[in-house]
Amino acid sequence: MSLRCLIIDDEPLAHEVILEYSKDIPFLEICGQCYRATEAFEFLSSTEIDLIFLDIRMPKLTGLDFLRTLKHQPLVMITSAYEEYALESFDLAVCDYLLKPFRFDRFLKAVNRALESHELKSKAGNASSGANNEGEQISIKSDKRHVLVKLADLQYLESLGNYVKVWGDTEFLLTPRTLSSFEEQLPRDTFIRIHKSFILNKKFVHYMEGNVIFLKNGNQVPIGKNYKPIIKQLLDIEE
Numbered sequence: 001m002s003l004r005c006l007i008i009d010d011e012p013l014a015h016e017v018i019l020e021y022s023k024d025i026p027f028l029e030i031c032g033q034c035y036r037a038t039e040a041f042e043f044l045s046s047t048e049i050d051l052i053f054l055d056i057r058m059p060k061l062t063g064l065d066f067l068r069t070l071k072h073q074p075l076v077m078i079t080s081a082y083e084e085y086a087l088e089s090f091d092l093a094v095c096d097y098l099l100k101p102f103r104f105d106r107f108l109k110a111v112n113r114a115l116e117s118h119e120l121k122s123k124a125g126n127a128s129s130g131a132n133n134e135g136e137q138i139s140i141k142s143d144k145r146h147v148l149v150k151l152a153d154l155q156y157l158e159s160l161g162n163y164v165k166v167w168g169d170t171e172f173l174l175t176p177r178t179l180s181s182f183e184e185q186l187p188r189d190t191f192i193r194i195h196k197s198f199i200l201n202k203k204f205v206h207y208m209e210g211n212v213i214f215l216k217n218g219n220q221v222p223i224g225k226n227y228k229p230i231i232k233q234l235l236d237i238e239e
Contacts, residue, residue, distance in 0.1 A: 001119055003075075003111070004048060006032045008040050008063065009055035014079060014100070018053055021107045027115055037066035049074050051114050056080040056089075067092050073180060075114050090161045091196050093180035113162075117181045138185070140166050142173040149173070151190070155204045156221055157182055159197040169217055195224035 005028055007015050015033055022028040031047060034040045038061050040052075054076050056063040064085065067076060078089045081100040089097055095117060096110040120139075137148045149166065158165040158172075159179035165172040183193055194200050194213065198221050206216045213221045 001115070002027045002029050003050045003115055003118060004029050004031045005051045005053060006030075006034065006040065006043065006047075006049045007053045008034045008037055008058075008066070009053070009079065010035050010058045011055070014055060017101075018079070018107075021104050024104075025108065025111060028111060037061040037063055040066065044070075050118055051075045051077060051095075051111075053077050053079050054094075056082060056085050064088060064092060067094075075117060075181075077110060077114060090159075093159070093178050093196075095178050095181075096162065113176065117177055120177070120181060120185065140173045140175050141177075142166075142175050147173055151187070151201075152203075154191075155201050155215060155217070155219070157191075157199040167219075194227050195222050196226070198222065198224075 005022070007018050007030065009015060009018075012035075015035075019030060022030055031049060032043050034043060037054075037058050052074055054063045054067065056078060057080070063078065063080075067073070073093070076092075076094045078085070078094050078097045079100060079102070080097070083099055086097045095114050098106065098110055136151045138151060138154070140147045140149050149168070153168050155167050155169065157179060158167065160174075162176060162178065164175055164177050164179055164182060166175060179193075179197065179199060183191075183199055186199065190203065191199050191201055200213065200221055204215045204217070206214045208214070208223070211223045211225075213223060215221065
């Protein structure tokens with residue numbers, strides 16, 4: 001399996017570094033290069049991309065503002081000389097944050113993780129077609145183990161930067177993935193994004209009060225202000 005990649009950076013040297021590093025990584029295929037974020041819209045409309053190497057400070061449109069406009073976000077890896085944007089970037093579900101100048105070993109580690117996320121997403125296929133199958137399982141990598149978890153037992157997922165807590169009733173598995181990769185993999189008529197840091201299994205909802213969802217086991221999950229429309233959907237389920 002390979003990763004079809006796009007470089008978006010206004011610095012020619014940054015392109016050269018990624019191109020040079022990519023020559024020694026067989027699964028990376030550089031399909032395009034853009035020197036402004038605004039140039040990438042047309043490219044993405046006609047070309048399928050698995051991974052974007054994205055700079056932040058660029059003319060007219062910053063990398064993060066560009067990222068916010070994407071309806072269908074591929075894996076995104078930030079490549080920036082400024083560390084102060086890291087937290088904001090992870091809130092937008094990027095898969096990694098490479099601080100310039102970065103060495104080849106750091107780049108290799110990052111793209112290996114991106115490939116793993118992409119493979120997990122691909123293996124899932126059309127997961128939504130099996131949403132009514134109570135026996136359907138998902139493989140979660142945690143502490144060097146791969147644990148099979150039934151979707152019917154998965155209550156919610158909580159993002160922690162490059163990691164996700166996968167919660168059952170009282171315990172969780174910590175896995176080195178992004179929340180967005182899970183969002184693409186899980187059945188969308190069962191699992192919904194209710195916060196930038198949370199995905200929820202709707203069948204465990206008990207009731208809502210204010211900006212908090214209470215689960216049937218008593219746990220509480222916050223509702224993000226940008227996810228308010230989901231409240232009506234949840235109420236319809238309860239009805």
